[in-house]
Amino acid sequence: MELTGWVKNYEWGRRGISSAVAQLAMANDPDFTLDDEETYAEMWMGTHICGVSVVKETGETLDRVLKSDLPYLFKVLSINKALSIQVHPNKCEAERLHQERPEIYKDPNHKPELAIALTPFKALCGFMPPEDIRDYVDEFQPLSQLLGKEAVDQLHESPNAESVKVCYEQLMKSDASEISKCIADIAKNYQKELKFNELLDVFNSVNADFPGDVGVLSLFFLNLLHLQPGEAIYLGANEIHAYLDGDCVECMACSDNVIRAGLTPKYKDVEQLLDSVNFVGVHPDLKKFMPFRVDEQVQVYIPPVSDFAVISLKIQHSLKTYKLQIQPYGSILIVLNGVRTLRLKTQAGPKEIVVSRGSIVYIPVESAPEVEFAKAEDCDEDFTGYIASFNYFRVA
Ligand SMILES: [Zn+2]
Numbered sequence: 001m002e003l004t005g006w007v008k009n010y011e012w013g014r015r016g017i018s019s020a021v022a023q024l025a026m027a028n029d030p031d032f033t034l035d036d037e038e039t040y041a042e043m044w045m046g047t048h049i050c051g052v053s054v055v056k057e058t059g060e061t062l063d064r065v066l067k068s069d070l071p072y073l074f075k076v077l078s079i080n081k082a083l084s085i086q087v088h089p090n091k092c093e094a095e096r097l098h099q100e101r102p103e104i105y106k107d108p109n110h111k112p113e114l115a116i117a118l119t120p121f122k123a124l125c126g127f128m129p130p131e132d133i134r135d136y137v138d139e140f141q142p143l144s145q146l147l148g149k150e151a152v153d154q155l156h157e158s159p160n161a162e163s164v165k166v167c168y169e170q171l172m173k174s175d176a177s178e179i180s181k182c183i184a185d186i187a188k189n190y191q192k193e194l195k196f197n198e199l200l201d202v203f204n205s206v207n208a209d210f211p212g213d214v215g216v217l218s219l220f221f222l223n224l225l226h227l228q229p230g231e232a233i234y235l236g237a238n239e240i241h242a243y244l245d246g247d248c249v250e251c252m253a254c255s256d257n258v259i260r261a262g263l264t265p266k267y268k269d270v271e272q273l274l275d276s277v278n279f280v281g282v283h284p285d286l287k288k289f290m291p292f293r294v295d296e297q298v299q300v301y302i303p304p305v306s307d308f309a310v311i312s313l314k315i316q317h318s319l320k321t322y323k324l325q326i327q328p329y330g331s332i333l334i335v336l337n338g339v340r341t342l343r344l345k346t347q348a349g350p351k352e353i354v355v356s357r358g359s360i361v362y363i364p365v366e367s368a369p370e371v372e373f374a375k376a377e378d379c380d381e382d383f384t385g386y387i388a389s390f391n392y393f394r395v396a
Pocket of ligand 1: 086087088113235241
């Protein structure tokens with residue numbers, strides 16, 4: 001079944017054709033009309049009620065055809081402006097939050113997520129080691145003053161998750177006017193230090209998009225990651241993060257539960273975030289999530305949850321055919337480059353579809369144990385794409 005994804009035009013998305021979401025939507029759907037002034041932020045692939053995919057052939061929604069929901073939600077994101085600083089609750093917390101405040105926490109599910117860069121990608125992810133935070137606090141005196149002597153002394157005496165928590169709480173609970181004064185002071189008097197620490201560009205751009213927002217100062221607490229295409233981060237429950245810039249594919253448990261605390265015009269739940277978040281800091285290199293290589297063509301990103309896994313495909317154009325081994329679970333393929341003839345089995349029998357950039361295909365349960373990617377006419381480009389599925393790799 002070929003699908004059309006659901007495009008979301010949030011204002012933080014990239015504009016016009018510069019957005020990977022717009023490029024893929026255009027390639028996917030001949031009826032898609034591009035507006036150069038419009039922002040294209042996300043494309044959703046799956047059965048989530050807020051953006052369910054449509055079966056091209058019949059116009060039916062995927063959830064109606066499957067008569068059930070997929071355990072995961074697959075997305076392409078195209079980011080021009082930082083997304084909110086956030087954590088996602090674990091399953092237990094999600095159930096409680098949904099019960100207590102269903103208007104904010106819309107479902108009772110957890111939302112672990114995996115982001116794989118499509119273009120150079122910047123994100124904040126988890127706390128830095130406490131010694132690094134201490135050094136920043138010392139170097140940027142306005143921040144030290146904002147946090148106050150008591151909190152800073154504690155960070156010096158015992159740099160650990162506990163003292164980082166004290167400092168971060170102090171920051172998040174500071175007066176809005178004090179926060180914006182601190183940011184203005186750093187912006188004015190600490191250009192050299194920001195540049196030396198390779199924070200100048202990101203400090204300026206986040207401050208331009210969210211002037212005076214407490215999230216700007218989170219740059220001195222959280223790991224700033226620069227991902228190259230194919231590199232990934234995994235965000236488990238209570239892992240603080242913010243995507244800043246770039247295009248990625250993202251897969252997550254089918255949920256929309258977000259606890260926000262900065263860089264957003266949306267509702268901030270600072271108390272809940274401070275209650276949930278994991279303050280244990282690690283070096284940024286340890287934040288990159290490494291895939292498992294199956295063979296020359298396939299790598300799999302296997303998170304520590306059962307809801308989803310992501311298969312990365314790269315089939316050299318010279319290769320006549322490639323047979324991908326799969327388990328009997330419904331999967332979604334998105335093609336990024338190249339052309340191949342996809343051979344699979346469906347309830348109605350064997351099927352062949354030519355797929356190319358922008359194609360989104362639901363691979364049904366009946367296709368197991370393999371789908372074939374055969375060489376198509378006149379294509380000298382390598383074939384690349386991603387497949388989201390239930391995490392049967394973990395069960396196995
Ligand atoms: Zn998130």
